[in-house]
Amino acid sequence: MLKIPRTRRFALRSATLPIAVTPGFESAAKEGLSSADLIIAEGSIEAVLPAGSAPDDIEGADLQDRMVWPCFTDMHTHIDKGHIWDREPNPSGDFDGALQAVRADREANWNADDVATRMDFSLRCAYAHGTNLLRTHIDSLAPQHRISFEVFSDMRARWKDRISLQAVALFPIDAVDDEAYFDDLVEVVAANGGLLGGVTHILPDLERRLDRLFQTASDRGLDVDLHVDETQDVNILTLASIAEAKMRNKFEGAVTVGHCCSLARQSEDRANATIEKVAEAGISIVSLPMCNMYLQDRHPGRTPRSRGVTLFHELKAAGVPIAVASDNTRDPFYAYGDLDMVEVFREAVRIAHLDHPLDETAKIITCLPADILQAPEFGRIQNGATADLVVFNARNWSEFLSRPQADRIILRNGMGIDRCLPDYRELDPLMKG
Template identity: 65%
Template structure:
C-alpha cells in the first residue's frame, strides 16, 4: 500500500468534509467559488455520492474525514492513449527522438513482437498504472494494419470486459488512410471494428486522394454507425491542412456521428487568417480537438544540435474560444513516440497548464482532464462529482492551485465506490521478460 495523506472512514456512510472541489466538475451546488474552487461537504452512502452540500452542512451523525480544504477531484478521463505501444522503449528505443525515428521503431517492433500475449501483458500493465493514478475512462488507439488489427482488437475486447468495473475502455483503429485503397483490407477492418464495438480512426496526410479517403471514411462510418477519431497534422509543416479538409468532409457528407481530431499541430504554424478560417470550419463541423502537450513538445521541432523554437501544440485556446470541444490527454507511454509518462492525468494536467498556458486564470482548467474529455467520448456520466453517481473520487492534500501544480501529488487517495483502493504501482521489473530491462 502506498503512503496516503489521509484515511477516509471504512464505513457505509461517511462525509468528506471541507473538501475543495474544482467548481467545473460539480453540478447543482450553490456555493461561493474562488479561482474556480469551492469548499463543500461530500456525503457518501453505500458507495454512492448521496449529496454535495456547503461546507459544514452535512449530517452531524455521520462518520467523517476532515480534509482541511484538501482538493477532491472526480476520477479522470484520458481519451487519447496508445496502450498497444506502451512500454516497448527498453526493447525498441527511438534512436534520435524524431517523429520518423518513432515511426520506424514502432513498425519494427510491431512486426517482430506484437503477439496477443505481448500486447496483453503491456496493456494490462498500463491499465494498472492508470487505475492507481485515479483514471476511470480511457480511449486507446490501436495500430490496425493487417494482420495486427485482428490481434489487437481481440485482445482489447477481452481486456475491456475484464476491466469494465474499474476503467471504461474504448478503442479506435489507427491506420494510414492510404490503406483504404485495399478494399479487402478496409472491409475486414470495418468488420473487426464493429465486432469489437470500436471506432473508425486513421492518420490523415495531404495528398491527391485525401478528399476520396475522407468521403469514403465518413460514408463508411455513417453506414455502420461508427464514430470517428483521427490523428491529424502531427507536423510543423505549415502546408499540412488536413484538419480543414476533415471539417469540409464532415459538412459535405452531412456526417452526424462524433468526430474527434488529435494533435492538429500544424494549425499553430499557419498564419492568423488561415488558422482562423480552419478554426471556424472545425467549430461549424462540430469536431472535438484533443491536444497532446507532452508528446507533441517531445517530438515536434526536434533537430540534432538545435534548440526547438516552438512547443508543438495546437491552437488550444483559439479552438476553445470558438466553441470547439477541447481536452488534453496522455498520448504515448514509454515508447518511441514518447520515452516517458505513466498514464497519470495529474502529470498531464500539470504539464498542460505550463505548456498551453492554461493558468491566469485557472478557473475552468480542471475540465480538460475531467468533464470535457468524458463528454467528448460520449460518457458525460464520467469526470464529474454529482449526487447519484458512484463515489469515484481522487483526494489530495493540496488546497489551492499553487500547491496542486507544484508537487506530483504522490500521496493522493483514490476512492472507487467509496472505498480506498491500493495505489501501489506495478514494478517495471514485471515487464523484463517481455521487453527487457
C-alpha cells in the first residue's frame, strides 16, 4: 500500500500529471499525461520537476506512475435539498414530479436544523471524495431564503478550512415582479456574499424581467448564475434572451448558466446563432449530465430518445467556457449521486463523448470551473499552489475511467485526510418526520 510521508517536506516521485492542469510545466506528454516529481513543503507545492530529478536526500514516496490531480471544483450543486429522497421520493422520476415532491418536503420539513444537518452531510461526502471548491444553489422562495442563507453562512464559516463555498439564490424569474420579496431577497443575498440566480422560462415579458435582474445585480455588485432551458421542449430557448440581456444592460459581472438542454433540440442554424450570442456575451456554461440524463425525456414505458445534455462540443469550439458538475444528490431531481466529481467526470466523458482525445478533459472539473467561479488559485498543480491533491491508483486514462477510483488518496495542505464517508444512518432521525 502506498504511504505518503507525513513530514514538512517530501517528494512524490514518478507521478503522472494531466498537463492541462499543470501550467508552467513543460514535458513530453502522451494523451495529455506527463511524468513528473513533485516537491511538497509546508503544505504547498514547492516544485514540479521532470520525473527522476527530485533530490535523493528528500524523503518521499514512489508513486509508480500513479495519476495525481488537483482537488476538484463542483460548481453547481443543491446541498440545501440533498438527501431527502427517503423522506420525499419522486415516484414518476420526471421533472414535474420532482418539483411537487421538493415543494412538499420544503414546506413540511425545511427548518434550520434540517437544512444544516443535510448540508453538513453533503459537504462531508464532497470533502471525502476530494472537492475543495463548491457552489450551491439555494431554494429561495420566502420565507426559506432567510432560513437557508443563514444556515449557509454558518456552514461556510465552519467549513472554510476544508471547502470554499459559494451560494446562489434560486427562484422563478417572474418573482422579480414581487417588489417586497425581491428587495428582501437581494438584501439577504448581498449580506451573505451570494449570487443572484433564478430559473428562466418563456414569458411574454421575459426581457423586462431579465433587465430587472441584471440591473439589480449590477447595482449591488452581484454575479449571476441561472438555471436555463432544463427541458426537451424545442419551443423553449431562453438562452439567447439571456445573452442579449447581458449585452443590452452592459452587465460587467460574471454570468453562468446551467443545463441548457433544449439547445440540443434546435436546428443547426438556430443552435449556432444562439451559441454565437453566448460567446459574444461572455457567458459561461455548466452541464449537469447525470441529473439531465435522469430527468429529461422520461416517459412511462418508453425508452428515452435524447441524452438530455447540452451541445458541449459546439459551445467549447465557439470559445464558451463549459464545465460539468454534480447538480442534485439523492433528492427528487436525482435519486442518486454522492458529490463525487470522479463519478461526474467519468459519466460526462461517456455521455457527451468527451474522449478521443482526452488531452484537456481534466480541466472540466478542476481549473476551468475554478476560473468560472473566479477562484483561479484552485484546480491547478503548480509552484506555490496549496498541496490539495488527489492520488489515483491509475497510470493512464483507460485505467482511470474503468474503475470508480474508490481507493484514491486525498492530500489537503500536503497531509492525507480521513476518507471515511458519513453513514446514511445518521440521517434516519430526519426521515421519520
